[in-house]
Every structure is written in C-alpha cells, then in structure tokens.
Amino acid sequence: MYLRLSESKLPLATLLLIAPFFLWGTAMVAMKGVIPNTTPLFMAGVRLLPAGVLVLIAAAMMGRPALKGWGAWLWVAFFALVDGAMFQGFLAEGLLRTGAGLGSVMIDSQPLAVAILSWWLFGERIGFWGWLGLGVGVVGIALIGLPDEWILGLFQQGIASVPVEIENLFENGEWLMLLAALSMAVGTVTIRYVCRYADAVVATGWHMILGGIALLTLSAGTESQQWVNIDLSGWAALAYATIFGSALAYGLFFYFASTGSLTSLSALTFLTPVFALLFGNLFLAEVLSPLQSIGVCLTIVSIYLINQRDTIAQKLRLGRTVGQTIASAEETAAENRLLLQSSESKSVELPVTIRIAESETEI
Secondary structure, eight states: TTTGGOOOOOOTTHOOOOOHHHHHHHHHHTTTTTTTOHHHHHHHHHHHHHHHHHHHHHHTTTTTOOOSSSSHHHHHHIIIIIIIIHHHHHHHHHHHOOHEEEEEEEEHHHHHHHHHHHHHHOOOOOOOHHHHHHHHHHHHHHHHHHHHHHHHHHHHHOOGGGGHHHHGGGGHHHHHHHHHHHHHHHHHHHHHHHHTTTHHHHHHHHHHHHHHHHHHHHHHHHOOOTTOOOOOHHHHHHHHHIIIIIIIHHHHHHHHHTTHHHHHHHHHGGGHHHHHHHHHHSSSSOOOOOHHHHHHHHHHHHHHHHHHHHHHHHHHHHHHHHHHHHHHHHHHHHHHHHHHHHHHOOOOOOOOOOOOOOOOOHH
C-alpha cells in the first residue's frame, strides 16, 4: 500500500494499518446500546481520558520520549482542542440530533478534507485516480448510510422526492457532524506538525487526556445523571470503546499518520461504516440492503484506487510509452519499405570512371 509499510518496524503492519478502522466500526456497534442511557459529553470524555492514560503507560513501557518544551505542549494543546474536544464533542452531540445514516455519511466524508489539506500544506500528489477514488468512496458511503427510499426516489422521481429533512440539513444535527468531520481532518493533518516537537504516541496520549478533561468539565457543568442509568453491559461497552476503540485505535492511527501518506491513510476511514455494518449484521441481526451491499463494494474499490493511485498511473504511462514506441517503430519500418520499393522501381545510373595505366616499355 502507499503508506511505507515496508519501512514500518511494527509486525503485521498491514493488519495494524486496518485495525483502527475495524476498532472504530466495532466500537460504534458496542456503543449503540449505551447511548440512550448516558449523556453525549460524558460519553465522549469517558472514551478519551482513560484511553489517554493507557496510551501514555504503553508509551512509557516502549521507552518513548516525554514531552519537552513549550513548543511541544502548545502543539499538543491545539491537537487536543481540535481532534480531542471538538471532534468527539461535535460527534457525540450530533449523534443525538441526526439520523445515524446521514450522520455517518457526513462524518466519513472527511478524507476529502484531508486530501485537500495534505495537497495544500504538504504537496501530496493525489492525481486523477486519487480524486476518482475519493469520489467513488463518498458515493459508496452514501449508499451505505442514506435510506434506500431517498436514493431510489432520487433516481426515479428526481430531487423533489427526497424528504423535506434534507432541505433542512443544517437545522438539525448534520452541521455538527460536518464540524466533527472537519475537526478530525484538521487533527489528522496537525499530527505532522506535532511530531516535529513530540513523539507521535506520547502526543496522542496527552491530547486524549487534555481533550477528555475538557469534555468531562463541560459535562459536569451542563449535563446531569450521566451514569445513573448505565448498567453492567453499558459499562462493558464503554470499556471496549475506551480500550480498543480509542486507546489502541488512536495510537495506531496517529502513528501511521506521522509516517505515511495522509491521503491514503485517511481514505481507509471509508472502512469504518463497512465494519460497523458487517458486525451489526453479525451481532445485532441487521440486514444489508442491496444498495448497501453495492456501497460496500464501491468503498473497497475506492480504497484500492486511492492507495494504488501512483502504481496505476505509472502502469498507464508505461503502457502509453510502449505503445508509442511500437507505433514509432512501425512507422519507421513502413517508411523504409516505401523507400525500398521506390528504389527498386527506378533505374539508377551510376557514373563509372575507368583508368588505364600506360605500361612502361622494357629496354
């Protein structure tokens, strides 16, 4: 893949690369049962703060360097504000105000923002195949997340058939999901600047701790009865979302974001709803519709196009070069044949000079 996996010192790098999106998708399935029994800011804070502590413990065991200097702390604080507090806060609040389908489409469109920011800030080459893959991915996510009747009505009867809710997009919680997507995109790009001053894993742990503290502080001031209705299974779901869906997933994600292509890595976000659908079908008996199945296939195609964009372009350029070489050789051969035929059909007079040397007379 286009993420320098060969340079990674981690074992089973390919599986670890996909792991964050698998964990995020399964964590969403685990959180479905607990969301109605808690409050959004408390849930977001609980996902971050303990997870950050776990990441720092793991970083210390691995011998990662601690944060040093004002530059490191300022970048980590900004990272915590954008990707910790804002992303998780907007996401949690948006889930309560919008449908899960449209919300997931908007949150998982953030690879487009990451691609634009990476191209602008770091000069990452996206190319035709990369943009095509991003477009295919957004279409795939739309087929997965949007109601089938919306999509079928759009093709059968036009825009007028789409429910009125789509016209009032920003009157509900969709704008919060859009802000969450933009916050995550900025956070993904920010890790490159953070890593100039701090270790990626240590910065990830501290940004989760600082973001979690901010969210729990807001929860204490604006929410009530945050945990009184959570049962044992709900706490187990929170524990899974904290340990696996936050600590492990974020640690791996930002490690790869600090070393590889941001556009290619962010494109794998398209896998998150795919895993959520598959495990929702497995554990919650949720059935995939035909349109959702098509969306899953398009999502896989989009990830291939984005991560293999340079390879595809190189092969096409090589094919065109070989084709042009063959065509040029054929043209040259045709011209030589014409010249040969032309020379055979004409008589050619060649001037010949004969010199006769006079023999010397013998005496």
